[in-house]
Amino acid sequence: MSEPWTLHPDRALPADPTVRGIAREVYAATRDLSIVSMHGHVPVEWFAQDSSFGDPAQLFVVPDHYLTRMLVSQGETLPRLGVGSTETEAVEQDPREIWRRFCAGWQHFRGTPTRYWLEHAFVEIFGVTQRPSAATADAIYDQVAARIESPEFRPRALLDTFRIEVIATTDPAWASLEDHTRLAKDGYGDRVLPTFRPDPLLHVDRTTWREEIDLLGRAADVEIGSYETYLAALRVQRQRFVEAGARATDHGHLAADTTPLDDLEARRVFDAALAGAVTAAEAEAFSGHMLFQMAAMSTEDGLVMQLHPGVLRNHATAPFAAFGPDKGYDIPVVTEFTRSLRPILDAFGHHPAFRMIAFTVDEDVYSRELAPLAGVYPALRLGAPWWFLDAPDAMRRFRESATETAGFSNMSGFVDDTRAFCSIPARHDLARRVDAGYLARLVAEHRLDLDEATETAVDLAYRLPLAAYPAPR
CATH class of the missing domain: 3.20.20.140 (Metal-dependent hydrolases)
Incomplete structure (x- = not known):
């Protein structure tokens, strides 16, 4: 472990x-x-x-063009990240799926200020103890979502x-x-x-x-x-x-x-x-x-x-x-x-x-x-x-x-x-x-x-x- x-x-x-x-x-x-x-x-x-704030994807991913631009540079699309639809691609509606795509691309943020800000928020604010990845995405989503719903x-x-x-x-x-x-x-x-x-x-x-x-x-x-x-x-x-x-x-x-x-x-x-x-x-x-x-x-x-x-x-x-x-x-x-x-x-x-x-x-x-x-x-x-x-x-x-x-x-x-x-x-x-x-x-x-x-x-x-x-x- x-x-x-x-x-x-x-x-x-x-x-x-x-x-x-x-x-x-x-x-x-x-x-x-x-x-x-x-x-x-x-x-x-x-x-x-x-x-x-809604859900983790709406809080962290969808509105942050620092984050989405990096993932787009690595082959993601803005519709797949929940930003909006085009004539050829419908917007992703499932916030958990948006979150999975973000976590799967975590390695692309190495060395960037976005990485610093996100890890500070995850660890210091949400108490996350696992690095984001495709394998940990759902567990982190649940932890962040529960915190968001608290008064x-x-x-x-x-x-x-x-x-x-x-x-x-x-x-x-x-x-x-x-x-x-x-x-x-x-x-x-x-x-x-x-x-x-x-x-x-x-x-x-x-x-x-x-x-x-x-x-x-x-x-x-x-x-x-x-x-x-x-x-x-x-x-x-x-x-x-x-x-x-x-x-x-x-x-x-x-x-x-x-x-x-x-x-x-x-x-x-x-x-x-x-x-x-x-x-x-x-x-x-x-x-x-x-x-x-x-x-x-x-x-x-x-x-x-x-x-x-x-x-x-x-x-x-x-x-x-x-x-x-x-x-x-x-x-x-x-x-x-x-x-x-x-x-x-x-x-x-x-x-x-x-x-x-x-x-x-x-x-x-x-x-x-x-x-x-x-x-x-x-x-x-x-x-x-x-x-x-x-x-x-x-x-x-x-x-x-x-x-x-x-x-x-x-x-x-x-x-x-x-x-x-x-x-x-x-x-x-x-x-x-x-x-x-x-x-x-x-x-x-x-x-x-x-x-x-x-x-x-x-x-x-x-x-x-x-x-x-x-x-x-």
Whole structure:
């Protein structure tokens, strides 16, 4: 009989014994800190409804594109993983069968951050003692399913179990915010916060743009027939988000361009979009212009502006057409920031009411562009590694390439950027371990004293995320 599956207490800490000993001390200062999750995609309705997560497949497999993309790369299909149907293949309806396919592919996750998050959740949260495999799939399914059905595993209860002090959802700009209102009445208004996400409204050549504009108008009670009323409706909704507790906006454009148009040109492009006659070049210019407008509005209402550019969404057209956003194999692209952010930073980089957090999935720009920018403009903070870069080695490279120019104080602290709720404590734990290892090396090299390293670790894990996302005044 094999030994029970356990996790090594020193996982992700440095291998060098001297540095590892210091890292243990640093990590001990952050291990049990509350989680500040200021950027993520856990649906607000989970907390508002506070109902069961359903089954193990719906909790772990179906919604997690980190997980499904790896299995697809090894020959599985999205319908077989429960994501949806195509013209030639019906979606798998049996959650146990979906779970078996996931467990049978467990070996494909070796060396990935997905493996770290999943094993943390299985062992630490669910008490699983067998590694996933085709042979153990049913037993693990039964164990996880029983835990999911317990009252202690409802979303609100897990906020306490996971020690989540505050968590931000990401909501469409036209959202009614009824779920957040309900949570506020139930005493969770300071704990589950909305985030304003206007992306579909800022890209005037998207097929859903007119529909999204109508939704915005109805939500804001503004008849949108011009560029001016469009801006007015956005301002109304932003203010509603502020009143509901929002601290930030979120923007996932392909490029980081923030070049403003003059008012006449902005009106002309908007009118062309309303008439269905806008060109791709006009739409691209307008989206950059609207990022500048979002920054200007942030100086008015105090919402922190988060920018996540550099991902070519829906690289595969057929899966996107069949399954929708986040299912079409999103892939990073080269991203330029120095010239692209200059209009915003030139206008608002020293504005006392403006705060911007820039994220990237292009590692090359950390030391060349983002760290130097964050290291001088008071309004700019450098966001944590996200998506594709939230792996142990990538996070270490981030610290090594960015810290010497930006310092620690110009960082946002860690954000988990996930809709996989059970991975949140695992992701924060991994970040704390990686930071402990990096700081321990500085101590071992006599570049920091131990007390400074410990204080910095607490800053990165807890204080800096709160400071980077202040409540609007």
